[in-house]
Amino acid sequence: MQNSKLKTQNSTVAFVLCGALAREVVAIVRRHGWDVALFGVAAQDHLVPQQIGPDVERRLRELIPRFERIVVVYGDCGTSGRLDQLLDHYNVPRIAGPHCYEMYAGGDHFDAMMRAEPGTFFLTDFMVRGFEGTILKGLGLDRFPELRDTYFANYRRLVYLAQSDDQALAEKAGLIAQALGLPFELRYTGYGQLEARLVALVAELDHERYQPRLAEPLPAAPPARAAHVRRTARR
Structure with missing residues (x-):
């Protein structure tokens, strides 16, 4: 290959x-x-x-x-x-x-960040680029902005795990942190x-x-409602 x-x-x-x-x-x-x-x-x-x-x-x-x-x-x-x-x-x-947060940061570094502050909200390049659609619209905050404090009440900081050295993305991530009322940290991780x-x-x-095998489909999992933002970041 x-x-x-x-x-x-x-x-x-x-x-x-x-x-x-x-x-x-x-x-x-x-x-x-x-x-x-x-x-x-x-x-x-x-x-x-x-x-x-x-x-x-x-x-x-x-x-x-x-x-x-x-x-x-x-x-x-x-x-x-x-x-x-x-x-x-x-x-x-x-x-x-x-x-992906753990993949980008690396297991030991990610664990250390979570020990230092369990209430960490993470962003990646993808999330910064599409924040309006992925987070605001996805969580309904474009229609109900008053829910912001409810969703993010348990977060204490925002950490941007940057895959690229893009100043425009870094500035946007900082503005997102400001809009959410969270202290901002930028950590360049690459891939x-x-x-x-x-x-x-x-x-x-x-x-x-x-070698993959084409098996019978698994039984469907029970239906679930949309997930809310949690104290411990997970994707």
């Missing part, structure tokens, strides 16, 4: 990825010259984490007959293990990690462990244990 291009017609490997990671994953794939096809799942699913599994499953059932290997580029993302149960069912691996873990997983894909 090292000498091939992105998204060729003859790709035998597919990545199913969260839309919030698309820009970064495309850059990583190009940097390493992997011959893979990319298929996204809507980032808005994070507002209802129970929707992540069914949407990923639809992608898997579409792609397993067409590709020799499939990698899911997601954390657990609030699915409480349901996503991993689904992936075990289809014998498809995913990148390690509970969510962090997202890249390192993805590279390690791709290096193992030739092993037969990663």
Whole structure:
């Protein structure tokens, strides 16, 4: 895979990825010259984490007959293990990690930040770029701005985990923190462990244990209401 291009017609490997990671994953794939096809799942699913599994499953059932290997580029993302149960069912691996904040910051650094201040609200490049649609509209704050203090009452600071050295994004993140009434910190992470873990997983894909299987669909999970912003940040 090292000498091939992105998204060729003859790709035998597919990545199913969260839309919030698309820009970064495309850059990583190009940097390493992997011959893979990319298929996204809507980032808005994070507002209802129970929707992540069914949407990923639809992608898997579409792609397993067409590709020799499939990698899911997601954390657990609030699915409480349901996503991993689904992936075990289809014998498809995913990148390690509970969510993209931990992937970008790295496990030890993320844990240290949460120990220092459990009430940390995290932003990434994707979230800063699309804050109006992803957060304000997604949580209904565009229609009910008075709910801001309710949603963010338990947060004590905003930390922007920056993937790019983009001054415009940094300034916007600072304005978001100001609008939310939170102290602002910027930490440049680059792609962090997202890249390192993805590279390690791709290096193992030739092993037969990663052969996906088209199994019967899993029973649907119980329906759930939209998730609210929590004290401990999770995606």
